[in-house]
Amino acid sequence: MATSRALLASRNYFSSVIFTNQKCNTTPTPCQSQSINSSRYLLKKTLCDINLIRGLHTRSKDAVKYDWQNAALIVVGACKGIGAHVLKMALNEGVESVTNLDINEKAGFAMQYELNQKYSDKNKVRFLKCDITDEHQHIDTLQNLLVDRRKTYVIVNNAGLIEQRPDMSKEAIDSNVVAIVTSSVTALELMRKDEKGSGGAIINLAPVSILCHLPYFQCYNATKSSILTFNMSLGDEEFFSKTGVRVLSVCYGATDEGLVPIVNAKDKEEIEKLMKTKEGLLTKEKAAAKAVIEIYKTGRTGSTWLSKEIKPAEDITEFIRNIYSDTTEIQCYYRVSIGVIMYDLKDKVAVVTGASNGIGASFVREILEEGIKHVRLLDIDKKTGNALQDELRQKYGKDKVKFVKCDVTDDGQFFKALEDAKKDNGYLDLLVNNAGVAEQDSFARIRKLIEINITALINGTLKAIEMMRTDKGGRGGAIINVCSVGSLIPVSPMFLYSTSKRAAMHFTTCVGRVPCENTDVRVMAACIGVTDTAMLEKLTCYTKDLYEKAQKVLASHPMQSSTAVARCMVEMYQKGGPASIWLIRGGLPAQDVTAQLDKADEEMEAIIRKID
Ligand SMILES: NC(=O)c1ccc[n+]([C@@H]2O[C@H](COP(=O)([O-])OP(=O)(O)OC[C@H]3O[C@@H](n4cnc5c(N)ncnc54)[C@H](O)[C@@H]3O)[C@@H](O)[C@H]2O)c1
Known part of the structure; x- marks a missing residue:
């Protein structure tokens, strides 16, 4: 284990969470650099603890029920859209407190004021300005927030960047991949039961387009699709038995507002036409938010849920696992995670x-x-x-x-x-x-x-x-x-x-x-x-x-x-x-x-x- 930790520490931040598709015949190189920033350290630590990423074939036992009361919710990107609905619905479910991390100060503070008035509690809702693409700011914010080890925290990572221009791929990776990884791993480390936390849940949102091929938003889809693999890995049941932190994914269809501001009129028309021809590609923001609320209550760790149209969320975990087993010719042979001594x-x-x-x-x-x-x-x-x-x-x-x-x-x-x-x-x-x-x-x-x-x-x-x-x-x-x-x-x-x-x-x-x-x-x-x-x-x-x-x-x-x-x-x-x-x-x-x-x-x- 000690050697594996040292070897893993030499690995690149991203490569640690990517599954390779090649037959492994190399031994990792010895540790080269220890100059790590804190998110890298946390990720490495978490992955070392998982030791083997084996989420694809774990099976869960009977579903357990979780309730929102006594949970402290943190939504990343809750000033509008699905995030805002999640925040409000969780309040209706009796959640102890909610924090909205967003960059939109005006909307954030207005929402904080309005909801605290409504619940007659000035500490019920809190807005914190946080640019999740600034890794240090993001980690500091979470570290300052998740301080009470007796509390059950729930993190909903909803923010993302759909705009795509050739010069924006780095930004897309920063907000759709790095931020999700940073948030999940930082929160996990602060919540894990085996390190004196109280457990909790991390719910990562992704568009349904990661489950199918669409000729649009290639960068967006590519970056968001990484969430699926990341969640299945981090949501490993054996790891959960140690940490008490569930990791869940919700895939939702395009919402009415989602596409509007970012494409030119012609593309938008075509995209909308395409969306209408395919069942499940469209949804309502409230339905997607409702899915988040419901899967928190019963979702098994590592599970993936589909929220389409206005229907209740559907557990598609087995379906996803089967895709992996069908397309990966011989799973146990080729499905190899980096970071494990080979x-x-x-x-x-x-x-x-x-x-x-x-x-x-x-x-x-x-x-x-x-x-x-x-x-x-x-x-x-x-x-x-x-x-x-x-x-x-x-x-x-x-x-x-x-x-x-x-x-x-x-x-x-x-x-x-x-x-x-x-x-x-x-x-x-x-x-x-x-x-x-x-x-x-x-x-x-x-x-x-x-x-x-x-x-x-x-x-x-x-x-x-x-x-x-x-x-x-x-x-x-x-x-x-x-x-x-x-x-x-x-x-x-x-x-x-x-x-x-x-x-x-x-x-x-x-x-x-x-x-x-x-x-x-x-x-x-x-x-x-x-x-x-x-x-x-x-x-x-x-x-x-x-x-x-x-x-x-x-x-x-x-x-x-x-x-x-x-x-x-x-x-x-x-x-x-x-x-x-x-x-x-x-x-x-x-x-x-x-x-x-x-x-x-x-x-x-x-x-x-x-x-x-
Ligand atoms: N087949 C199963 O369902 C199963 C399930 C779990 C574990 N196993 C274990 O797998 C191992 C292999 O079993 P298998 O299913 O391939 O059975 P098998 O009968 O096909 O092969 C066993 C081999 O062991 C050899 N053998 C027996 N006694 C020997 C001895 N004294 N010295 C040297 N060789 C000897 C036999 O000649 C044979 O070639 C065994 O240890 C078995 O207990 C089998």
Whole structure:
């Protein structure tokens, strides 16, 4: 984490929030500059805390209700239009106080006076002149405003610049991107519960045109569209569980007043014609403001809402997520966020156990595609292993692959295979303890299951750490221990398998921490869901009755291919931190669940300490 913070600090302000579309094979450059202004610092800090931007595939639980009473609202750009309506509607909802940040002093003070008169409270509404394109002024204003750590603040970022001329692109970026990022990150840092704040919400507004292609307002649309990605990233549910700050987006159609002042008459006519032909491109200011009021009450963090015409806001989060998963060919492979340390498989030497079939074989194929220098396949299944070796040698070259018949339960065989891989190639960088069985219908099989799934995995891990550790002459490396969803939750009908996989995960967490400090060896666990391999056919249970129940449990989980699993394992190799635990399920991108498990551990620790 410390290294990741340092590396991230060297990153450019903007690049930190942009998703790249390229396969990542570079390690970030070392920290170059520490001369940071405060918004950069805050952004970096926040993104470091998110650690991995993984908002696109998080799922939320049941909706929670929030109410406006006791909230202190800050609207950026509330002198007119949607912002003004939001401000007034929130007052009707009983909000404790509202602050309008705008540059229009005359309108701002007039509104402040009028509304304070109406509510007979001179502190109810406040206008503060603030030019949000002046980054320092913007941050100072927020820092002076969000001072009461016991208060729940709600920030609505409504201001934006629609005018576009060639000389105005910088201004558009400043107000439509930089200001939103600055406001959101500054506010988040001041509100977050894990730093003694009370949580809150950030609602960022964007035009509906970012969801479709329009031949007008290119700069406006481009800059505003960044909000969507930014919000999904910042609105990550796991991050929210720490900060208590929801991040929400509302996309609204063009309002009656929106276009009027900024285009010439001919363009305006054409634009209006176009708008009328497309359902949803027009809305009413009040409807958009109402959407903001309503989504505050129920919106899940990271959600995106559509406000069109006069209809109630519609939650389009899943729709947006699906667009990302459809258009991003292989999400877990390419969707990479800058700011995370990336490990590269090129020129590495790997050993994979249980590599003749299923997940092991698919992983071998994936890492060869990634440009690995050499992979050694260990398995007891000689026939299939040799056939796979021959096939892969034809495709990638003789030196790239070697099959070795090896029973991992025999330490002598296993350790020799590891030593040989290192001797033949100069070093060892990666061990994947993948060999595993699920037959558990006799004592002999149960003993074998424990030997393969637990003992061999532990012995292989300890041996490989010794061979790779930098403090003993190695060059560091990684170990991926193949676990299961059954490591995370008890799968009772397969109780011995589930127990063995839990043990493997627990061992990974423990050994990956303190014993691996200063070794530069990352030990990680892949908790894999139901996968279409021969293991499912070979499965046996302790009793016939349990077997039937196990089949029902397996059928209730989504099936994924071994290829999808293997890609996720590549992603976890690239991004995973020491002792990280990853969930690979349902063909979805790999999800780092370390923080959730840490939290569960902390809760358990608290219970244990209470007993003391
Ligand atoms: N298939 C699933 O649904 C699923 C789900 C979660 C986790 N997993 C885990 O994934 C790993 C791979 O399983 P799979 O689904 O690809 O199964 P698989 O049966 O297709 O492959 C397992 C491989 O391990 C080899 N093997 C078994 N005993 C061995 C030993 N003593 N020494 C060396 N090799 C041995 C087998 O010959 C086989 O090639 C296992 O650890 C399994 O527990 C599988």
